Amino acid sequence: MSTTREALPPLEEGFVRHERKRGWSALGLRELWMYRELLYFLTWRTILVRYKQAVIGVAWAALNPLLTMVIFTVVFNIVLGVKSPSSQVPYPVFSYSGLLPWNFFAGALALSGMSLVGNANLLTKVYFPRLVIPISAVLAGLVDFGISFLVLLGLMAAYGIAPTWHMVFLPVFVALAFVTALAVSLWLSALNVLYRDVQYVIPFLVQLWMFVSPVIYPISKIPAGPLRTAFVLNPMTGVIGGFRWALLGQQFPGGYVWISLAVVGVLFITGLFYFKRMESVFADVV
Amino acid sequence: MSDVALRTIGLGKMYHIGSEREKDRTLRDTMVQAAKRPFERIRHPGAATHVSEELWALRNVDLEVRHGEVLGIIGRNGAGKSTLLKVASHITEPTEGCVDVRGRVGSLLEVGTGFHPELTGRENIYLNGAILGMARADIRRRFDDIVDFSETGRFLDTPVKRYSSGMYVRLAFAVAAHLEPEILLVDEVLSVGDAAFQEKCLSRMDAVGAGGRTVVFISHNMAAVRRLCSRVVLLDGGRVTADGSPGEIVALYLKSAARAAAVREWTLLDGPGDAHCRLLRLELTQDGRRLEGQADSSRPLGVSLAFHVECPSRKLQVGFGLLTADGLSLFQSFHTDLATKNPTEPGDYEVRCQMPANLLNKGSYVVSPMVALYFTQWVVRHDADAELRFAVNLDHPTSPMWYSPREGALAPALCWELGPWRQLAVSIPSTGLSRRDDALT
Numbered sequence: 001m002s003t004t005r006e007a008l009p010p011l012e013e014g015f016v017r018h019e020r021k022r023g024w025s026a027l028g029l030r031e032l033w034m035y036r037e038l039l040y041f042l043t044w045r046t047i048l049v050r051y052k053q054a055v056i057g058v059a060w061a062a063l064n065p066l067l068t069m070v071i072f073t074v075v076f077n078i079v080l081g082v083k084s085p086s087s088q089v090p091y092p093v094f095s096y097s098g099l100l101p102w103n104f105f106a107g108a109l110a111l112s113g114m115s116l117v118g119n120a121n122l123l124t125k126v127y128f129p130r131l132v133i134p135i136s137a138v139l140a141g142l143v144d145f146g147i148s149f150l151v152l153l154g155l156m157a158a159y160g161i162a163p164t165w166h167m168v169f170l171p172v173f174v175a176l177a178f179v180t181a182l183a184v185s186l187w188l189s190a191l192n193v194l195y196r197d198v199q200y201v202i203p204f205l206v207q208l209w210m211f212v213s214p215v216i217y218p219i220s221k222i223p224a225g226p227l228r229t230a231f232v233l234n235p236m237t238g239v240i241g242g243f244r245w246a247l248l249g250q251q252f253p254g255g256y257v258w259i260s261l262a263v264v265g266v267l268f269i270t271g272l273f274y275f276k277r278m279e280s281v282f283a284d285v286v
Numbered sequence: 287m288s289d290v291a292l293r294t295i296g297l298g299k300m301y302h303i304g305s306e307r308e309k310d311r312t313l314r315d316t317m318v319q320a321a322k323r324p325f326e327r328i329r330h331p332g333a334a335t336h337v338s339e340e341l342w343a344l345r346n347v348d349l350e351v352r353h354g355e356v357l358g359i360i361g362r363n364g365a366g367k368s369t370l371l372k373v374a375s376h377i378t379e380p381t382e383g384c385v386d387v388r389g390r391v392g393s394l395l396e397v398g399t400g401f402h403p404e405l406t407g408r409e410n411i412y413l414n415g416a417i418l419g420m421a422r423a424d425i426r427r428r429f430d431d432i433v434d435f436s437e438t439g440r441f442l443d444t445p446v447k448r449y450s451s452g453m454y455v456r457l458a459f460a461v462a463a464h465l466e467p468e469i470l471l472v473d474e475v476l477s478v479g480d481a482a483f484q485e486k487c488l489s490r491m492d493a494v495g496a497g498g499r500t501v502v503f504i505s506h507n508m509a510a511v512r513r514l515c516s517r518v519v520l521l522d523g524g525r526v527t528a529d530g531s532p533g534e535i536v537a538l539y540l541k542s543a544a545r546a547a548a549v550r551e552w553t554l555l556d557g558p559g560d561a562h563c564r565l566l567r568l569e570l571t572q573d574g575r576r577l578e579g580q581a582d583s584s585r586p587l588g589v590s591l592a593f594h595v596e597c598p599s600r601k602l603q604v605g606f607g608l609l610t611a612d613g614l615s616l617f618q619s620f621h622t623d624l625a626t627k628n629p630t631e632p633g634d635y636e637v638r639c640q641m642p643a644n645l646l647n648k649g650s651y652v653v654s655p656m657v658a659l660y661f662t663q664w665v666v667r668h669d670a671d672a673e674l675r676f677a678v679n680l681d682h683p684t685s686p687m688w689y690s691p692r693e694g695a696l697a698p699a700l701c702w703e704l705g706p707w708r709q710l711a712v713s714i715p716s717t718g719l720s721r722r723d724d725a726l727t
Contacts, residue, residue, distance in 0.1 A: 124377065
């Protein structure tokens with residue numbers, strides 16, 4: 001650092017140079033694409049390992065949101081009197097449709113936050129674009145998401161709720177949920193390499209974050225004004241609102257989807273660059 | 287066009303040491319630091335923020351590896367060998383200088399990287415292959431070869447956590463052995479498995495080298511280095527100190543590596559080992575006294591090892607390996623060879639044994655301390671910094687006809703008998719071995 005460097009000779013034809021990067025580096029998306037098979041295998045490993053030696057295996061992916069929904073219905077709907085905003089949609093379906101993206105998001109944070117540290121042996125022994133690791137952790141959550149989604153379809157059928165044409169927009173909101181989860185994961189996983197405090201913060205963060213996201217209650221319950229604006233800055237507000245619109249035909253979340261989009265965009269881009277910036281020291285610090 | 291495959295120019299890698307916090311740093315520390323020096327962390331994200339010492343693991347390394355060359359890198363622990371491979375394989379970035387590479391690089395710093403215990407052998411082959419950079423189609427094509435090589439075919443659909451440690455490393459090495467990059471960087475991974483499997487691994491490496499691929503190979507196994515490499519580089523203190531033919535450089539290294547002395551002592555801070563066993567002293571004795579000068583071959587030679595135990599383990603095995611001066615392993619022995627007593631309380635302990643008289647030949651030998659947890663892991667092994675070298679003066683059987691050293695790494699005096707043909711007694715007297723009547727009748 002204090003040493004003065006002589007200028008390095010020019011790179012010969014056909015060679016690739018590896019030297020100390022200074023400042024903000026390029027994202028290396030092309031290289032990421034070259035390593036897509038590794039991404040596939042790491043995702044596959046996470047999914048495979050998750051339910052090995054569990055007696056009812058993947059059924060947990062369905063049971064978890066179902067049981068949560070039952071508890072929410074008893075506590076918030078029956079005891080505390082929180083209502084679904086629309087008379088056609090009973091509270092269980094309403095809360096489940098919020099839990100669907102929420103559980104995906106929370107699961108992705110828990111898994112990816114620990115992903116770099118948990119794969120320390122890979123980081124120190126093999127080269128590959130480090131972005132593969134948090135991306136695969138978030139991707140792995142899509143399987144659970146798919147199973148929970150099937151349960152929701154069953155639930156809607158049971159309550160006689162027909163899907164509307166809005167359903168065609170669901171992939172857009174799944175993508176938004178994915179990018180949101182990835183954006184936060186990039187920050188958390190990279191920070192966790194440098195500061196192990198992050199691993200203690202994540203469960204706490206996820207818990208608090210759920211209460212400020214409209215999972216249990218509709219966004220209309222929040223009084224309009226500065227408080228509503230603050231809630232809307234939470235990108236999950238837009239994601240959950242979008243899901244309910246696409247799945248249950250509820251009122252379009254309107255303006256706040258755009259705000260969510262903007263917030264996610266900023267989080268994602270800064271997360272990517274922060275991650276790339278820290279990437280070079282992962283192997284030395286982890 | 288030059289035929290260089292890999293070139294380092296003024297390569298240097300610096301680590302910060304002396305800061306306990308470097309590994310598990312906490313936000314609080316950083317915030318305190320940030321308050322003092324607001325922009326420090328942003329400018330130097332990798333740097334430890336504590337007062338710390340700079341350690342150059344590599345400095346000013348200029349190396350050229352030509353296409354098709356098998357380059358061996360040798361040196362003591364901490365000489366920078368592994369760091370060099372890590373930098374060359376892009377795992378960590380150099381602090382100064384650069385590495386230029388032409389061709390696809392595959393690195394093998396450890397066998398079984400990314401193996402998951404819950405997954406089956408088959409699943410792990412695909413996963414590990416992908417991690418090492420093989421395409422799925424390649425793995426599928428070579429799948430049967432990998433399984434054959436590993437000799438684990440029957441257990442392909444068993445989770446690897448149920449494998450014996452031998453099967454596990456065989457499978458892991460088999461995947462690695464089928465990696466086909468243009469430039470292969472290998473760190474000490476050949477020392478896995480039993481002797482037969484090691485031979486198979488060496489043959490495989492031979493074939494890789496003969497196949498015209500570029501290989502950079504780190505090892506403490508001088509026999510392997512001499513067999514596989516076409517050129518050897520000696521690293522010391524992060525610099526290249528010698529570069530030349532395998533025979534020449536290996537001899538140079540061995541001369542400098544093991545210290546000719548009768549005792550080596552360490553403190554709890556710098557002793558080789560871990561919490562299960564940290565060596566404090568290695569000593570050679572003869573006739574109850576510390577060895578002075580040469581050892582006499584006609585008298586037993588004592589080896590004593592003192593160590594500190596922090597976490598007692600029933601599996602602990604403390605012992606040593608005896609090597610010839612040029613690195614050929616003669617034998618190994620552990621304190622659990624004939625008994626299995628082990629400390630159950632933390633504390634300082636000592637084990638000692640005697641090498642029998644009339645065994646060693648004239649020449650130089652190396653005692654290399656070895657500590658293991660039975661079937662679990664090595665604690666100390668191949669640590670050139672912990673070895674002792676001693677010379678032997680051949681004075682056993684004083685037969686007038688035997689005045690020059692015999693051929694061979696050892697010169698044991700065996701017990702012979704003479705008698706009329708077919709009239710020797712059935713039992714073999716005075717060897718200490720048990721009777722083998724069945725073999726003689």
